[in-house]
Amino acid sequence: MAEGSRKNDFYKKNYTDWLEETIDSINDGILVIDSQGIVQFVNTEYTNITGVQPEAIVGKPLRDVRKGAILPKALRDGKRRAGIYRREGQIEYVIDTAPVYKHGEIVGAVSVCKSLNEVHFLTKELKRSKERLARLENTVGHMYQTKYTFSDIIGKDSGLKDTVELAKKAAYANLNILIQGESGTGKELFAQAIHSEGPRSKFPFIPVNCAAIPAELLESELFGYEEGSFTSSKKGGKVGLFELSNYGTLFLDEIGDLPFELQAKLLRVLQEGRVRKVGGLNEQEIDVQVITATNKDLGKLVEKKRFREDLYYRLNGVPIKISPLRERKKDILLLINDLIDQAGTTQAIRFTEETRQILSQYDWPGNTRELFNTVHYALSMTETNDIEPQHLPEVICKHGSITNIYSHQSLKEIIKNTEQEVIRQTIKSCGDTLDGKKMAAQQLGISLATLYNKMGK
Ligand SMILES: Nc1ncnc2c1ncn2[C@@H]1O[C@H](COP(=O)(O)OP(=O)(O)OP(=O)(O)O)[C@@H](O)[C@H]1O
Ligand SMILES: [Mg+2]
Numbered sequence: 001m002a003e004g005s006r007k008n009d010f011y012k013k014n015y016t017d018w019l020e021e022t023i024d025s026i027n028d029g030i031l032v033i034d035s036q037g038i039v040q041f042v043n044t045e046y047t048n049i050t051g052v053q054p055e056a057i058v059g060k061p062l063r064d065v066r067k068g069a070i071l072p073k074a075l076r077d078g079k080r081r082a083g084i085y086r087r088e089g090q091i092e093y094v095i096d097t098a099p100v101y102k103h104g105e106i107v108g109a110v111s112v113c114k115s116l117n118e119v120h121f122l123t124k125e126l127k128r129s130k131e132r133l134a135r136l137e138n139t140v141g142h143m144y145q146t147k148y149t150f151s152d153i154i155g156k157d158s159g160l161k162d163t164v165e166l167a168k169k170a171a172y173a174n175l176n177i178l179i180q181g182e183s184g185t186g187k188e189l190f191a192q193a194i195h196s197e198g199p200r201s202k203f204p205f206i207p208v209n210c211a212a213i214p215a216e217l218l219e220s221e222l223f224g225y226e227e228g229s230f231t232s233s234k235k236g237g238k239v240g241l242f243e244l245s246n247y248g249t250l251f252l253d254e255i256g257d258l259p260f261e262l263q264a265k266l267l268r269v270l271q272e273g274r275v276r277k278v279g280g281l282n283e284q285e286i287d288v289q290v291i292t293a294t295n296k297d298l299g300k301l302v303e304k305k306r307f308r309e310d311l312y313y314r315l316n317g318v319p320i321k322i323s324p325l326r327e328r329k330k331d332i333l334l335l336i337n338d339l340i341d342q343a344g345t346t347q348a349i350r351f352t353e354e355t356r357q358i359l360s361q362y363d364w365p366g367n368t369r370e371l372f373n374t375v376h377y378a379l380s381m382t383e384t385n386d387i388e389p390q391h392l393p394e395v396i397c398k399h400g401s402i403t404n405i406y407s408h409q410s411l412k413e414i415i416k417n418t419e420q421e422v423i424r425q426t427i428k429s430c431g432d433t434l435d436g437k438k439m440a441a442q443q444l445g446i447s448l449a450t451l452y453n454k455m456g457k
Contacts, residue, residue, distance in 0.1 A: 029093070029113040033062050035106060037072045039410050049093050074099040074109035092116040099164030140244070146192040153186065153193060154338050157328030160387035163190075167320055171198035175317030176270065178255075179293040184369030185322040187293040188253065195249040200289055206241050211257035211442035219262055220278045223269070229279025242275045242286050249289045255315065256307065265306045270314050290315065325364040325371060332360050335368060337373045349379065351387045353421055358389055360398050388427075419454050 004448045020041070023030055029046030030057045033039055039057045046052055052066070053347050062069050080098040093113045100108040153164055188207065195205040213221055214236075220229075226242030242250060250260070258266065267340060269275050270290065274283040292315045301307035325332065333356065340349045351359070354377075364370055374393055381391040389397050409417070426443055430436040441451040 015363050016188075031057075031062075031071065031111045032100070032108060033071055033075070033110075034108045035075060037061050037063060037075060039065070040108065047112065049113055050088050051091070054241050057114060062390065068097075071111045072099050073097075075106055078106055086113070092120070099186050101317060117139040140204060144206050144245070144248070146196045146201070146205045148189050148192040149196045150193045153189060154335055155331040156334060157323070157331050159323050160328055160331065163320060163322055166318070168197060170194060170318040170320065173318060176289070176291060176299070177289065177291045177318045177320060178316045179320045179322065180298065181293075181295065181322030182324045182365075182367055183295045184367035185295075185324060186368055187295070187322060188251070190320060190322065191251045191253075191293060193251070194291060195251075198289075200248050204245050204396075205249045205251065206245040207253060208241055209253045211254035215259040215262070220261065222262075223265070223275050223277055224280075225278040226280040227279075237280075238276065240275060240277060242269065243284060245285050245288050247288070249291055252290060252292045254294060255292035255303055256294040256298055258307075260308070262307070264309045267308065267311045267314055270311075307355050308374060312336075325367045326362075329360050332364075332371065335371055336375055339372060340379075343376075343379055347380075349385055349387065351378075352389075352418055352424075353450045355389050358392065358396060378390065421450060423455055 011144050023041075024043045024045075026043060027045060029049040030041070030043045030048050031039065032041040035146070039060055039062050042052070042054050042057060057065050063072055070081065073096050074081070078099045080096070084095045084097070085092070086095055095111050095113045097109060097111045099106045100110055128138045150164060150168060153160075155161070155164075167177075167190055177191075177194065179190055181187050190208075192205060196200060196393075208221070210218065220238060220240070222241050224238045224243055227235060227237040229237070269286075273287070276283045276284050290316040296309055298312055298316075302312050334360070336351065343349075359371075359374070366373070374396060377393055378387045378391040382388070388423065421445050423444065427437060430439040430443070436449060438448055441448045444451070446454075
């Protein structure tokens with residue numbers, strides 16, 4: 001044999017071995033037949049999938065050893081087939097078949113089979129993960145649902161009504177909203193109502209108190225962090241509140257207390273609509289409505305260079321100002337009545353004229369929150385159905401000095417109201433009967449007719 005031909009044979013043998021090994025290491029089962037339908041080759045994965053050993057099949061007509069095999073069809077019609085389902089005991093697989101051509105002639109056919117067990121396993125795993133995700137989403141959704149809607153905002157004051165109308169429009173405007181108002185005026189109530197009203201209501205409402213979280217933690221709370229970004233970081237990192245409120249609302253309360261260095265970072269996120277976790281490289285797009293609130297005068301903080309002007313304008317897309325309770329005195333009694341209704345007492349609770357006077361004269365520095373606390377206090381202090389001045393917290397009762405109470409009344413009105421209150425109190429202690437009234441008139445040194453006369457005024 002010539003040297004070249006020997007080399008060629010060696011090369012061919014090695015090449016065939018190499019090819020066989022390659023086919024053997026493929027993760028799909030492979031079976032090859034020649035033009036007569038005789039099995040020439042099966043790889044290890046074919047045996048793994050079908051359980052058929054090479055010696056039981058190689059060199060034999062495929063039709064005889066594998067009843068119903070469709071590969072021989074490829075020899076006859078020259079067609080490729082894909083995705084044919086097969087089941088062998090517990091094992092399910094799909095087959096693709098194709099004829100093998102050489103110089104335009106069919107010289108054999110090949111089938112490639114893939115086990116479906118792994119696909120099933122992955123499908124089950126995916127289903128489980130989806131269920132877990134749905135449960136988590138549900139929990140998160142519930143955790144971050146709002147409690148209040150616009151129907152919970154009480155008030156007939158025209159200024160407050162205008163504010164409510166503006167807030168309702170803002171709910172659909174997809175602009176940042178800045179709510180300003182003194183402590184207890186209902187800023188969070190408005191923020192929640194806006195979220196519940198608008199298209200984001202199905203998504204989370206996440207409140208963050210910028211004054212309550214230490215400055216060094218606030219950044220990672222807002223933007224999240226990657227695993228290992230600092231020594232005490234949690235495994236797997238942390239999802240930031242921006243990301244958590246995606247498609248919903250992030251309520252940044254006490255925004256005036258946002259540390260100066262974080263103001264620039266917040267501005268960047270709002271301008272670009274993307275967040276990057278602390279220690280991270282990738283940015284994530286976010287779609288969040290930002291509502292901020294403060295009881296500080298943010299404009300003044302800007303003047304004093306303690307709040308960035310550019311951020312102020314960015315946040316102030318829709319400015320909402322809630323007026324203090326002392327500027328909408330009419331609403332005080334409305335709020336009180338609503339609270340009494342909510343308290344659900346079966347008795348008819350009555351605030352005496354004097355108590356009402358004190359409550360409407362008081363300045364309410366703590367606004368509606370203070371009013372709510374006062375009413376709850378008074379309800380628990382009275383033993384009858386009447387709320388008298390002495391049932392009010394001392395600080396408020398003291399405000400009810402005679403000049404304060406009657407500052408908007410003429411002397412005639414003061415005398416009339418005081419007389420009526422005294423008569424009412426006396427009848428109460430003597431009994432609301434004819435005899436009781438007679439006794440009351442006697443105690444007060446007036447006739448029964450005068451008593452009736454003054455009561456009816
Ligand atoms: N117009 C209103 N109608 C009914 N309830 C109100 C109204 N305004 C405020 N409240 C109630 O008063 C309480 C205080 O309101 P809220 O917490 O929203 O005030 P705030 O402005 O956020 O106060 P702070 O500045 O102290 O955080 C809550 O119980 C709220 O439901
Ligand atoms: Mg608040």
